[in-house]
Amino acid sequence: MSSHFSSVLQLTDLDDFITPSQECIKPVKIEKTQVGTGAKIKIQEDGGYVQVEEGGRERQLKKVEISLADCLACSGCITSAESVLISQQSQTELTRIFQETKSLHEAGQGDQAKLIIVSLSVQPILSLASYYQLPVDEAAQRLTGYFKQLGANMVVNMNIADDFALLENQVEFIERFRAAENKENGKLPMLTSSCPGWVCYAEKTHGQFILPYIAKTKSPQQIMGSLIKTYLSSQLKRSPNDIYHVTVMPCYDKKLEASRQDFFNEKLQSHDVDCVITGIELQSMLESSGLKLSEVDSASVDWPWSEKKPLDKEIWGHRGSPSGGYADHVFLHAAKELIGQDLSDVHYRTLRNPDFKEVILEKDGNVVLRFAIANGFRNIQNLVQKIKRKKCDYHFVEVMACPSGCINGGAQLRPENASAPKELIAKLETMYADLPALSPAENTMVKELYNHWLGGSTSDKKTAMLHTDYHAVEKMNTALNIKW
């Protein structure tokens, strides 16, 4: 099985020099019900373990399971037990939930069924639209129809979370920039945080050194998680753990993000995002039921928010990069707020390779703002090393682990002609650029939520709902991990 995670996460730490291959070494706590000595353990033909107690009684032993959360907390491998990792966040699990809900409804116990809400991000819609040769809005509608047919109660687009993420990045940048000007503790460059592959890599390999540079703003997926599980759940008068929240995303690394402890409500045993499903998996689900997206009945994407939908479209985009346009939005905002310049456009200059671009703003012959977009692992490497050597003069960098950014996410559908990946990326980029673009400030629902749900733009609730923290993962020193 080829790896599904982004190339950043494929740089694993497996040994094959001393021992043939270092497998997962995460110590796992097992809840042992009885403590006794003298028991023997037998391995059965099917690989199960049976404990034979004194007196010959046999007891099936519980299998140790490594969860995604365990993996996130471990500095060992990242993807070696990938099949285990994905199983929690897979199409199988999703299908199981849909079936469970269906049978509850059929048994007249619909009140016990979970409310299933699906959030759609833009990139996989474009990927599916391209694959099934559908207009973008129609693809969104047919996908909505497909989820409804499976048993989803509500399908929404994630544009509102994108808007929050962009606005929060803008605010956070201004704060950091001003703090740096006053020689306070404002770490620049500010590095974007929406790519979980990049965040995971930073936590595991560069830890305490790099984390302070990463924006505290949650990714759109996790902002959507807060919106659904906190705001919408209270609107719908449902407990968060009564809602099953599915996101449709362009990459597998988002599954890791959804599993983070930071996004898990221990008290209610509820994840902000319960299951992440991707374009590739949706295509395989459709195929295994003998369906084509173009033949599925359409339904409109739901708009459960009180304010009017800002555009008469199912889904829309933002100006700038197809990863969400972070550099564009923050640059324009900073130019206005900090320099007093109202710019209408952002012109990037490609540097060493097409995945590394910069844009500068000059005032009186001096560079006052220097922004960049760095996609892909090699550019991340150079960026991190530059920061380490204090040779990085950027104020802001949009960082994505995949070359070409999220439009080329690891779980976007592959081209049917295997030799034309670049053509496909170019096509999706054009499709994204052709989407109607909305400025986040124009979304009245976002304003409404800031005012009434979050209690203003400086409240603690806002921090809890829209910001997060990162945790350096200490390198483990176990005998098995010793390198020489």
Place this chain on the structure above:
Amino acid sequence: MHVCVSTFACLYYSLSNVSLGVYQPCLPRLHCVCVFVTRLKKKGEMGKLDLIQTLSGHEGRVWNVCWHPQGNTLASCGEDKTIRLWFKEGSKWVNKDILTEGHQRTIREVAWSSCGNYLASASFDATTGIWDKKGGQFDCISSLEGHENEVKSVAWSKSGQLLSTCSRDKSVWIWEVIEDEYECAAVLNAHTQDVKKVVWHPHLDILASASYDNTAKLFKEDVADNDWICIATLSSHTSTVWSLAFDHSGTRLATCSDDCTVKIWQEYLSNNSEGIVTPDNNPVWKCVCTLSGYHTRAIYDISWCHKTHLLATACGDDAIRIFKEAEDSEKHTPTFILLATCANAHTQDVNAVAWNPSVPGLLASASDDGEVKLWQYEDN
């Protein structure tokens, strides 16, 4: 002067038609062209390897040796985390410099840049050191970070503009050198296991790598988007490929492996007259010869002299062997003959061999026994 038992070994191989079977622990795969030396040797097809000098000084195993491009300095490195520089004074080679404090763990490999002004060192501390002689003596001017763990090999391209490293983390990195700054130009995840060795083509910006995944791979830059791509995978070895070496022209590659064989690969360009299919117009590398039955343990290193065209191998059976293409060899089904075997060249594994680039027949070797040895090959 110590003369090896090679002459006898040579005779034994050359006179016996069936002897190879005895020394054949790993049978070559069937799809690979195999050529055995089964005829009497002619004049000039035998030689001997004379020990010139033993260079002692390293503490613990010596991992690698590398000649300065002008051939007047030898660099060696090893477990003791030092790089030693050996210069010729009169008739003797002496250790003039010991470079320390560049690495925290074993130095696995050293490489001179083709201009001879820089030295790069690959270490198990996951960094690659760049040493420069600007201040009169060598100083470690940069430490390239990025690999997750042990760096196994480092190599400079002919132009000196590119550097490549590989690691136990399975990746191959290409670094671009811009005014003493080293920028990562590519991270190649083509191998599925530990990558043991990287070498550059003698003239072109083409990189070859050898891995624990039993393959060697070739990479070049895709000019369209400045990214590096794998253009060929050389599969035929049945175990780890430890090292590889290009011939002087860059159209042949020799690989050596844990499967106790050496394989010679020939490049076929698109539209070749032999009618070998070249997908996407990329050159195809075909195994045209397997040297099987000569080595009794893993072969850790191979060096192909660009002056004399001699091949030297470093083997886990403590021996150094010298091969050469036979004079009546066919280009597409070449024959290589064993000229000399130095059976106990070292008292432990031989880790590396390197032909001197200017003195024909001068060979350096490094071993687990803690010694570096210099040899002179002479035709009989």
